[in-house]
Amino acid sequence: MRAVVYHGARDLRVEEMPDPEPGAGELLLRVHAAGVCGTDAAEWQHGPSIYAFPGPHPITGHRGPLIPGHELSGRVVARGSGVLGFDDGTLVACGAGYVTDPNEDLARVKPNMAKSYATVGLQRNGGLAHYVAVPADCCLDVGPFGLNGDAAALLSRWRSRCIRFIAAARSRENRRS
Ligand SMILES: [Zn+2]
Numbered sequence: 001m002r003a004v005v006y007h008g009a010r011d012l013r014v015e016e017m018p019d020p021e022p023g024a025g026e027l028l029l030r031v032h033a034a035g036v037c038g039t040d041a042a043e044w045q046h047g048p049s050i051y052a053f054p055g056p057h058p059i060t061g062h063r064g065p066l067i068p069g070h071e072l073s074g075r076v077v078a079r080g081s082g083v084l085g086f087d088d089g090t091l092v093a094c095g096a097g098y099v100t101d102p103n104e105d106l107a108r109v110k111p112n113m114a115k116s117y118a119t120v121g122l123q124r125n126g127g128l129a130h131y132v133a134v135p136a137d138c139c140l141d142v143g144p145f146g147l148n149g150d151a152a153a154l155l156s157r158w159r160s161r162c163i164r165f166i167a168a169a170r171s172r173e174n175r176r177s
Helices: 038-046 149-176
Strands: 002-006 012-016 026-034 072-079 091-094 097-099 117-119 131-135 139-141
Touching: 026 091, 026 149, 072 131, 072 149, 091 149
Parallel strands: none
Antiparallel strands: 002 012, 026 072, 026 131, 072 091, 091 139, 097 117
């Protein structure tokens, strides 16, 4: 597959990379869209500071050049073991952040403060590529919300807040009709 690959400050390259394979609990997505945010711009300008480059990263084990992209949407093309649902073709928004130890105290209440927190596209390969493997736990099927792939990519980073907002708006609408 083709991917954007970070090799250090001011050194992004479009390269051929092996297709990723989904691990246990992960989805393989064919990327629809991936955003570039201020974090990526800063990493390009004077990084690496957050990217797991050159690694190895203590949580994800990532080492070497990194594929950025932590605001992404895509369609499911394969699943690793233990994944429930997420049929082929399901359009998902990927929230990108996840915890590797769900039993950690902060994992449920404030996952981004947990010791085992990591982010796709920052601490492991992300969505600026044709394909990306992502934990199913940080993906949301956006079909029920009527979103297209572009909207899903924009939503992904604010996934939980937006979904709550949309769900609340829908229930208000339902009460009116
Ligand atoms: Zn960001």
